[in-house]
Amino acid sequence: MIKLADIVQWIHQWLTDVLPAFWATIAANALAGIAILSLVLVCVIICVYMERKVAAFMQLRLGPMRVGKWGSLQVLADVIKLLLKESFVPTRADKILFVVAPVLVLTVSLMALAPVSFSDGVQMWDMNIGVLYITAISSLGVIGVLMAGWASNNKFSLVGAMRAGAQIISYELSAALSILAIIAMTGTLSMNELVQSQADGWWIFKGHIPAVIAFVFYVIAATAECNRAPFDLAEAEQELTAGYHTEYSGMQFGMFYLTEYINMIVVSIIASTLFLGGWQPFHIYGFTAFNQVMDYIPQFFWLMGKVFFIIFLMMWFRWTFPRLRIDQLLKLEWKYLMPISLVNLIIAALCTVMGWHF
Amino acid sequence: MEPIINFAADVEKTDEFVVNIGPQHPSTHGVLRFQTTLDGEIIKDIVPIIGYIHRGIEKMTEFLSYKQSIYLTSRMDYLSSFMNNQACALVVEKACGIEVPARAQAIRILMCELQRLASHELWWGSCTMDVGAVTPFFMAFRDRETIMDVFEANTGNRLTTNYILPGGVMMDILPDFIPQVKEILRNLKNFLPEYEALVNGNFIFQKRMKGVGILTKEQAISLGVTGPVARASGISCDVRKLHPYDGYEKLDFKEVVADGCDSWTRYLVRLEEMKQSIHIIEQLIDNIPEGDFRTKTKAVLKAPEGEYYQRVETARGELGVYFVSDGTAKPYRMKFRSPNFSNLAVAKPLNVGAKIGDLIASMATIDLVIPDIDR
Numbered sequence: 001m002i003k004l005a006d007i008v009q010w011i012h013q014w015l016t017d018v019l020p021a022f023w024a025t026i027a028a029n030a031l032a033g034i035a036i037l038s039l040v041l042v043c044v045i046i047c048v049y050m051e052r053k054v055a056a057f058m059q060l061r062l063g064p065m066r067v068g069k070w071g072s073l074q075v076l077a078d079v080i081k082l083l084l085k086e087s088f089v090p091t092r093a094d095k096i097l098f099v100v101a102p103v104l105v106l107t108v109s110l111m112a113l114a115p116v117s118f119s120d121g122v123q124m125w126d127m128n129i130g131v132l133y134i135t136a137i138s139s140l141g142v143i144g145v146l147m148a149g150w151a152s153n154n155k156f157s158l159v160g161a162m163r164a165g166a167q168i169i170s171y172e173l174s175a176a177l178s179i180l181a182i183i184a185m186t187g188t189l190s191m192n193e194l195v196q197s198q199a200d201g202w203w204i205f206k207g208h209i210p211a212v213i214a215f216v217f218y219v220i221a222a223t224a225e226c227n228r229a230p231f232d233l234a235e236a237e238q239e240l241t242a243g244y245h246t247e248y249s250g251m252q253f254g255m256f257y258l259t260e261y262i263n264m265i266v267v268s269i270i271a272s273t274l275f276l277g278g279w280q281p282f283h284i285y286g287f288t289a290f291n292q293v294m295d296y297i298p299q300f301f302w303l304m305g306k307v308f309f310i311i312f313l314m315m316w317f318r319w320t321f322p323r324l325r326i327d328q329l330l331k332l333e334w335k336y337l338m339p340i341s342l343v344n345l346i347i348a349a350l351c352t353v354m355g356w357h358f
Numbered sequence: 359m360e361p362i363i364n365f366a367a368d369v370e371k372t373d374e375f376v377v378n379i380g381p382q383h384p385s386t387h388g389v390l391r392f393q394t395t396l397d398g399e400i401i402k403d404i405v406p407i408i409g410y411i412h413r414g415i416e417k418m419t420e421f422l423s424y425k426q427s428i429y430l431t432s433r434m435d436y437l438s439s440f441m442n443n444q445a446c447a448l449v450v451e452k453a454c455g456i457e458v459p460a461r462a463q464a465i466r467i468l469m470c471e472l473q474r475l476a477s478h479e480l481w482w483g484s485c486t487m488d489v490g491a492v493t494p495f496f497m498a499f500r501d502r503e504t505i506m507d508v509f510e511a512n513t514g515n516r517l518t519t520n521y522i523l524p525g526g527v528m529m530d531i532l533p534d535f536i537p538q539v540k541e542i543l544r545n546l547k548n549f550l551p552e553y554e555a556l557v558n559g560n561f562i563f564q565k566r567m568k569g570v571g572i573l574t575k576e577q578a579i580s581l582g583v584t585g586p587v588a589r590a591s592g593i594s595c596d597v598r599k600l601h602p603y604d605g606y607e608k609l610d611f612k613e614v615v616a617d618g619c620d621s622w623t624r625y626l627v628r629l630e631e632m633k634q635s636i637h638i639i640e641q642l643i644d645n646i647p648e649g650d651f652r653t654k655t656k657a658v659l660k661a662p663e664g665e666y667y668q669r670v671e672t673a674r675g676e677l678g679v680y681f682v683s684d685g686t687a688k689p690y691r692m693k694f695r696s697p698n699f700s701n702l703a704v705a706k707p708l709n710v711g712a713k714i715g716d717l718i719a720s721m722a723t724i725d726l727v728i729p730d731i732d733r
Binding site (some may be wrong): 055058059060061155156159162163229230232233236237238239240241319320321322323324325326327328 | 375377383384385396398399486487488489490491492493495496497500557560562563565566713714715716717718719
């Protein structure tokens, strides 16, 4: 069976044969970047289509049906529309910040994908602080949101940005604490080693109750970090028209839209890497035949399957729950999620020290 | 000499800023503008500014005959157009001494209660959507659509029905009206528990509604609030019970009064009212009397000199029609006491000190229809 890692290795070999060492490195990095970028864009397109279809089926309607079979080309049509629209900058806006904000938000969310381990041996950069890097980078995004809200010179945008700031900074805490619970068990921050550590079972199964609690809390905090309903206060359509991106149009708006979905993909990748075994297939101890069948599904698809499962969860939340109020949102984080996460971290540490986990 | 300004005091003060919520805003459901003074998220002051859709309906009636005025009333509260028509028709009947056949009365009540159901369906959808849940909106519209189809078939219109006239109703009901309505009731009885399962038990929804937007009984009385909003503050004010018209006195139904005073109670009161409406329709649907659907009236009605007043219960509260006649074919002055205008008065006591999210949520439970405010 051809593995993804073999193909990557083969391309790398070919590049080093053809080009001098320096240029080969640059070319390899560029190719890896392009590969990740196109992968993410394809994922986003699938996500947008999936979101509309999931929403539609939850809401007793069909969703996009006209462009292409089952509306499959609808997203493409939307992208073309966004590209052709004028990117309007309001007269009284802070022009530089206004233009930079969406680019910053998008760049930051793409940067977070660098240390992701897509398959065995397929990783752009196996840094030893991978998880820390992702959490650090993804929290930069809030600066772009604040910039957008401030630069728009619109009161709704400002309130939206204010909310986003308060919300993302708060929820990062419980997200990081949930991640730490797993880090405590594995003792590594590298994405690759995290996945390798789950070869004999995913952490959500191995890690006892602390891992389950951490997983649930991480999904909640991640939903909040992505500004998705029921935590979409920064965009709260019924309250703030469109929140921080009220004044954006055309592709500038498109970048915010893209970012939302890339962020979803990033947090889902983290969640599946930490808790659901990344690209590790699902194995049941003792069922050899079953395990072999599972092994035949390529690792890359295992990762994507888990990612889309978590994305589906987030869509399910969005189309079911009403929105929280800002003080309830902060209360939920500071009074419930964070203290429980802290206790959970201590329990996880205890489990690790006593060797209670499997 | 100017006194020296105390800068230290200024430093501790946070700036307030004015945000115009409306006239174009997703959750004012029309061209209503709230001029809110915000301190961060907290509303310090709120001034509703109206008049964006003022059409001068009261003045226009002075140039139209009584029968023509009916057509304008449909355009006031477009979600209770039957009740508006009915109010205007009843007051003219009272003035001219027109007797309404029993069949027409039954049809009127059936249509009005169906309208109340449709209106509350729409309110339920938009209320939950204002709180942030989009899915219930589609469910509400699915069920409302069946009622609108009945209206369309029987009256020719979906919103501005112009169906109830002095002396009866415009047209007789179609033969398949009764099975259709029965089908609607059967569906609604299945769907109402579904609504409750989807929304009522939701923890976030309850958090957003309970204890929010408190309107005390005293405030409600002094502001002249009527309809479900007042009944949720413990005031018995259902015109159908207190001053029955068109044969409501013969029907068995409960006036839904609760004294929770908050958004949650207003929400529950409306859901309960839907059940009562279903109950009313069930009593009537098999017992529509035979006979004329309209008495013959003169082509041009002339009300005797004097003052006349009639009130009805619309889906939003008490609609009063008052007119002064000078004996000619046109009213000398016609005045509508619209429920939404007085219900809008709660905007300030309800929302000062609340947050933006609360403003949207509690105004959603007031259920305003803007053209009825401006007329």
